[in-house]
Amino acid sequence: MELTHNPTLLWFLAGYGVIMVVMGIFYSKKISSSEDFILAGKSLGAVVLMGTLIATWVGSGTITGGSNSLAYSFGIWPAMLQSVSAIVGIGLLFFIAERIRTFGKYTISEILETKYGESAKMLSVLVIVLAYVGIVSYQFQGFGFVLNVTTGIPVQTGTIIAAVLIVFLAAAGGLKAVAATDAIGAFIILIGLGVGIPFSINAAGGWANITETVPPSSLEVLGGLTPLQLTGYLIPSLFLLLGDQNMYQRLAASRGSRDTRIGSIGWLIGVIFIYPAVSIIAFSARVTFPDINPGMALIATTTILPTFIGGLLLAAAAAFIVTTGNSYLLSASTNITYDLYGKYINPEASDKQKLLFTRILIPVLGLLSYLLIEYFPSILSVQMYAYTVYAAGITPAVLAVFLWKKVTKAGGLASMSAGVITTLVWEIVLRQPYDLNSSVVSIPVAFVALIIVTLMTAKKE
Numbered sequence: 001m002e003l004t005h006n007p008t009l010l011w012f013l014a015g016y017g018v019i020m021v022v023m024g025i026f027y028s029k030k031i032s033s034s035e036d037f038i039l040a041g042k043s044l045g046a047v048v049l050m051g052t053l054i055a056t057w058v059g060s061g062t063i064t065g066g067s068n069s070l071a072y073s074f075g076i077w078p079a080m081l082q083s084v085s086a087i088v089g090i091g092l093l094f095f096i097a098e099r100i101r102t103f104g105k106y107t108i109s110e111i112l113e114t115k116y117g118e119s120a121k122m123l124s125v126l127v128i129v130l131a132y133v134g135i136v137s138y139q140f141q142g143f144g145f146v147l148n149v150t151t152g153i154p155v156q157t158g159t160i161i162a163a164v165l166i167v168f169l170a171a172a173g174g175l176k177a178v179a180a181t182d183a184i185g186a187f188i189i190l191i192g193l194g195v196g197i198p199f200s201i202n203a204a205g206g207w208a209n210i211t212e213t214v215p216p217s218s219l220e221v222l223g224g225l226t227p228l229q230l231t232g233y234l235i236p237s238l239f240l241l242l243g244d245q246n247m248y249q250r251l252a253a254s255r256g257s258r259d260t261r262i263g264s265i266g267w268l269i270g271v272i273f274i275y276p277a278v279s280i281i282a283f284s285a286r287v288t289f290p291d292i293n294p295g296m297a298l299i300a301t302t303t304i305l306p307t308f309i310g311g312l313l314l315a316a317a318a319a320f321i322v323t324t325g326n327s328y329l330l331s332a333s334t335n336i337t338y339d340l341y342g343k344y345i346n347p348e349a350s351d352k353q354k355l356l357f358t359r360i361l362i363p364v365l366g367l368l369s370y371l372l373i374e375y376f377p378s379i380l381s382v383q384m385y386a387y388t389v390y391a392a393g394i395t396p397a398v399l400a401v402f403l404w405k406k407v408t409k410a411g412g413l414a415s416m417s418a419g420v421i422t423t424l425v426w427e428i429v430l431r432q433p434y435d436l437n438s439s440v441v442s443i444p445v446a447f448v449a450l451i452i453v454t455l456m457t458a459k460k461e
Helices: 007-028 034-042 046-057 066-073 076-103 108-116 118-151 155-203 207-213 227-243 245-252 257-288 294-304 307-345 351-373 379-393 395-403 409-429 439-457
Strands: none
Touching (some): 046 245, 046 257, 046 307, 076 227, 076 395, 108 307, 108 395, 118 155, 155 294, 379 409, 379 439, 395 409
């Protein structure tokens, strides 16, 4: 079937966009301090916390990369297996969530500085900005896909429009606005996917027709990939999740321990439903749209569903993308403001000056994100790069802060340096030898460096 544009769906998209803009303006008037802007005044209840955790984690990386692209390109099982890595990560975070909430820090860099010193803080800012600019970049393009399907405008033009909307929402109301819009987005996501599954299977001629039509390798557990290649797609998301500053900031922004626990459990339940749902819809698209860009599988499916169902699913896709994009922009700008500007450039900066500087940074980082998406050939490739830079450079050292009391300053710095350098060399210099994602190499290297250097320097420190 050939992909045709459906302008009627634009009304659903416009309705969602208007709601988001109005909420952004509304919450911008409620911001009086940096804590309001960055941690929502530590006022998030369980339901809003659950919604913002779901919507932030399940972004364009899921509906245009991740489960979506894996299901379309390699089959249902590789996509389903990726959901397992997220479930494991959320489960592990649940056990340290209360420690994260009571640690009392704005950024991951501040947590690392507490254990490993100022050098670790500086290195982590570089890693976080590198990774988060990459993550934001494919949110822009994912929304460009959405606008292309509805209006027929070029993806590049849609990407620019997306950048403007996402930057505005992040700069206007901070985490208060982001969390509130996230909560709405999460419920749109759950409803849209739940209703969309049976219709997408039916549009593809039923499950029996799907399994008969797709290539035989798409029904295999590995989907035609080698075990190492599949591992390279699975572990970046796991280790990004375990150290993701966005998740830590949201857990720290909850009202109390009970809200943290309930919100985390709701997040887990939501992800258990969302990942398989996206995988099934994208897998069905392999039959209905056999020759499209894999990143457009779920989005293209909205054009062949009943208008209301397709519009709801498309609004869900927009919710995924916008909430994740503005969250990561906000988080990266927070790092630069608190860990560089407030520490070295203007140590005497008032709270209002920091707030203003954060808001100015957001469009600057948005521009860098737009430029980056022009460099990578696909959303899945930039997703794997961004996840791995963070997963190897940050997560092992962060987990050790909470889980290994004997970890040393030298061990943490060695882990961070080894993880980042290995990732960049593998991706940029060697250009993925053996067609393996860098995560297969760089994350183990980071953990080995952490353990060996800590054991070697434990007595000295």
